[in-house]
Amino acid sequence: MRTAYSVETVRAAERELMARLPEGALMQRAAAGLAAVCAGLLRRRRGRVYGARVVLLVGPGDNGGDALYAGARLARRGAAVTAVPMDPERMHAGGLAALRAAGGRAAGTLPQRADLVVDGLLGIGGRGGLRPAAAALVERIPPGVPVVAVDLPSGVDADTGEVAGPAVTAEVTVTFGAYKPGLLIDPGASRAGALHLVDIGLELPEPEVEALQHADVAGLLPEPTASSDKYRRGVVGIVAGSAQYPGAAVLAVAGALRGGAGAVRYVGPAADSVLARHPETLIGPGRVQAWVIGPGLGEGRAGEVADLLAQDTAVLVDADGLRGLDPAVLRARTAPTLLTPHAGEAAALLGVSRESVEAGRLAAVRRLAERYGAAVLLKGSTTLVASAGGRPVRVNPTGTPWLATAGSGDVLSGLAGSLLAGGLSGADAGAVGAYLHGLAARRTGGPLLAQQVAEALPAAWRDATHP
Numbered sequence: 001m002r003t004a005y006s007v008e009t010v011r012a013a014e015r016e017l018m019a020r021l022p023e024g025a026l027m028q029r030a031a032a033g034l035a036a037v038c039a040g041l042l043r044r045r046r047g048r049v050y051g052a053r054v055v056l057l058v059g060p061g062d063n064g065g066d067a068l069y070a071g072a073r074l075a076r077r078g079a080a081v082t083a084v085p086m087d088p089e090r091m092h093a094g095g096l097a098a099l100r101a102a103g104g105r106a107a108g109t110l111p112q113r114a115d116l117v118v119d120g121l122l123g124i125g126g127r128g129g130l131r132p133a134a135a136a137l138v139e140r141i142p143p144g145v146p147v148v149a150v151d152l153p154s155g156v157d158a159d160t161g162e163v164a165g166p167a168v169t170a171e172v173t174v175t176f177g178a179y180k181p182g183l184l185i186d187p188g189a190s191r192a193g194a195l196h197l198v199d200i201g202l203e204l205p206e207p208e209v210e211a212l213q214h215a216d217v218a219g220l221l222p223e224p225t226a227s228s229d230k231y232r233r234g235v236v237g238i239v240a241g242s243a244q245y246p247g248a249a250v251l252a253v254a255g256a257l258r259g260g261a262g263a264v265r266y267v268g269p270a271a272d273s274v275l276a277r278h279p280e281t282l283i284g285p286g287r288v289q290a291w292v293i294g295p296g297l298g299e300g301r302a303g304e305v306a307d308l309l310a311q312d313t314a315v316l317v318d319a320d321g322l323r324g325l326d327p328a329v330l331r332a333r334t335a336p337t338l339l340t341p342h343a344g345e346a347a348a349l350l351g352v353s354r355e356s357v358e359a360g361r362l363a364a365v366r367r368l369a370e371r372y373g374a375a376v377l378l379k380g381s382t383t384l385v386a387s388a389g390g391r392p393v394r395v396n397p398t399g400t401p402w403l404a405t406a407g408s409g410d411v412l413s414g415l416a417g418s419l420l421a422g423g424l425s426g427a428d429a430g431a432v433g434a435y436l437h438g439l440a441a442r443r444t445g446g447p448l449l450a451q452q453v454a455e456a457l458p459a460a461w462r463d464a465t466h467p
């Protein structure tokens with residue numbers, strides 16, 4: 001599991017550790033890790049550190065201090081290191097002295113030729129959009145030069161991944177002590193590049209955000225045993241499709257058939273299309289362990305959603321099924337409930353604009369889970385899964401922009417519903433479903449069709465369970 005911690009939590013752990021260590025020890029650990037990553041990048045790019053031109057963008061706080069001490073280490077290995085301050089009056093004094101003693105220098109303007117830029121403008125002390133002096137430096141980073149961000153790319157909000165105005169786009173981010181949520185959640189995540197965690201010895205409590213890895217998924221996936229027949233492996237019921245959108249039913253069933261359930265039942269007007277593509281499907285009402293309702297349903301079917309929610313059975317509600325949901329009804333349920341909105345649907349459920357959901361995805365998914373008392377999977381460039389009760393929000397690490405394609409959400413809802421039928425909780429079914437869905441899309445690559453994602457799911461399942 002990759003875990004991420006809020007600034008408040010990191011600061012508290014840092015205070016506790018600092019009290020037990022000599023002054024400056026943590027910054028030295030951070031700078032050593034940062035310098036090692038920079039040296040590795042320079043060796044890969046140009047064979048050696050000696051003679052490399054390194055530019056440090058130096059902010060007024062300790063983030064700038066990390067950059068200066070790391071710059072000193074690189075200068076001692078023969079790099080030509082230039083520090084460019086955001087504010088010449090405010091630079092970490094000890095770091096600047098160390099850089100000068102190692103042969104580095106400070107300059108007022110950003111050199112146009114460089115092999116590496118180190119972004120030490122702002123770390124976890126950054127607040128709001130970059131002020132003009134910082135924004136001006138970021139805009140002058142020469143194109144094509146790799147940037148290593150110190151702790152996080154300047155301009156990215158550490159707690160949320162929000163980006164207000166200009167921000168650094170890094171090739172690598174070297175982060176200290178713990179991942180920050182903003183490194184795992186877009187738009188911040190796509191600014192951070194490859195992540196490198198430097199252990200500085202912090203002792204941390206339960207994380208605010210976590211990302212599953214292969215081993216976590218393997219541990220959660222239901223594997224049939226010798227004694228499991230199709231009913232024990234769970235039956236998932238799909239209520240989807242309409243005369244206008246029969247394809248959504250076909251795709252939801254395609255996902256459900258590959259999610260490990262023993263059988264898939266279809267209820268709705270697209271039975272002929274479903275059977276033509278998936279002759280394995282059971283048709284018509286009957287007993288199930290989980291229902292999926294919503295994909296391609298069209299308008300005017302809220303009564304069917306209400307009927308399913310009144311049953312003591314796990315339910316996944318997607319797409320058109322999400323219209324006009326009553327929080328009180330959902331909160332009263334005891335069986336697992338999973339809602340799978342995209343940003344527009346989430347906005348309607350919260351009564352806010354789509355833009356505000358996109359800009360603050362973490363807050364939005366948490367509020368949805370609390371308001372509806374359900375697990376909520378918020379689809380998007382980084383899919384998030386929250387559950388009611390303050391558990392860590394799960395960030396899906398396997399997504400790819402190619403998944404933004406028609407029908408891909410229908411496959412996901414069927415897949416996650418199948419996992420619910422297999423006995424996973426709402427949050428686990430959502431997180432594991434999103435993980436496999438992303439892996440399947442990555443395997444398919446390039447411009448993809450939703451049905452190809454469904455077809456690649458068994459291979460994705462094997463990748464996660466037998467890497």
Ligand SMILES: NC(=O)C1=CN([C@@H]2O[C@H](COP(=O)(O)OP(=O)(O)OC[C@H]3O[C@@H](n4cnc5c(N)ncnc54)[C@H](OP(=O)(O)O)[C@@H]3O)[C@@H](O)[C@H]2O)[C@@H](O)CC1
Nearest residue numbers: 014027060061062063122123124125126127129130131151
């Ligand atoms: N945690 C750990 O264990 C360890 C942490 N370490 C390092 O310390 C870093 C945190 O250092 P930090 O607290 O000094 O804050 P930092 O990020 O340098 O920024 C504060 C400065 O920025 C300014 N400023 C704020 N917003 C701004 C904006 N939008 N645009 C422009 N300026 C803005 C703000 O100005 P002010 O508001 O005071 O006027 C203040 O001067 C952390 O990220 C990591 O790198 C490691 O060394 C060791 C272990």
Ligand SMILES: [K+]
Nearest residue numbers: 119122150152
């Ligand atoms: K930074």
